Amino acid sequence: MADELILYTNPQSRGRIARWMLEEVGATYRVEVLDYASTMKGDTYLAINPMGKVPAIVHGGKVVTECAAICAYLAEAFPDAGLAPLPQERADYYRWLFYAAGPVEQATTNNFAKFESGEQSRMFGYGNYDLVVDVLDGLLSSRAYVTGDRFTAADVYLGSQIGWTTLFGMLPKRDSFLAYLERVQSREAYKRAWALDDADAEAQKAAEPA
Structure with missing residues (x-):
C-alpha cells in the first residue's frame, strides 16, 4: 500500500522510542524486528538505513531515521493526536x-x-x-x-x-x-508500547538456537 507505515526495530534498542511514538499517535503500522548479527546488517535493510541501525520507519515509501526526527515526523503526519507543537x-x-x-x-x-x-x-x-x-x-x-x-x-x-x-x-x-x-x-x-516490545524480546529470545 502506498501509505503503509513500517517500523524497523529491535526490542533491545532505541527502537522502543519509535514504538512509543507510534502508539501515541494511534497509527496503524507493521513491525519488522531485526537482529543485530544478520538482518540489521543485511543488504535489504542497508538499502533503507545505510548506518545499519534501528529504528527506522518507512511511511508512504519515504524513510525516516533518527529517533528525534521520527518523533517530530509522526507528530506532524498524524496531527489529530495533538502531539505537534502549538x-x-x-x-x-x-x-x-x-x-x-x-x-x-x-x-x-x-x-x-x-x-x-x-x-x-x-x-x-x-x-x-x-x-x-x-x-x-x-x-x-x-x-x-x-x-x-x-x-x-x-x-x-x-x-x-x-x-x-x-x-x-x-x-x-x-x-x-x-x-x-x-x-x-x-x-x-507508553505501557502498550513497552508491553509490545517486551513480547517481541521474548519471542526473539525463544527463537534463538538452544
Missing part, C-alpha cells in the same frame, strides 16, 4: 527536543565511556557533562513537560532519553528526573 510552543519544543538529541545524548554517552572533554570543552557542543545535567534539571524543575503543561512528541523523546540514562546510571536520579518519568511513563501509550 504556535506558542514551537520555540521550547524544538529547543529542548534537539537539546535532548544533541547535548544530552553526547554528554551522557561520552561520560559513560569515561571520555572527558577537559580543556577541549569549547570544541564540543555540550561543553561538559555536569553543565548538561544541571540545565536539564533546571528545565524539569520548572515545568511538567517540555513545552509547559502539555505533553508533546518532544516528551516521548526526552522521556525515553531520561528513562534509559537513569536506568543505566548515565544520569543521576535527581528528583526532577524521577518525577518527570513518573508522569510520562504513566501514559497508556
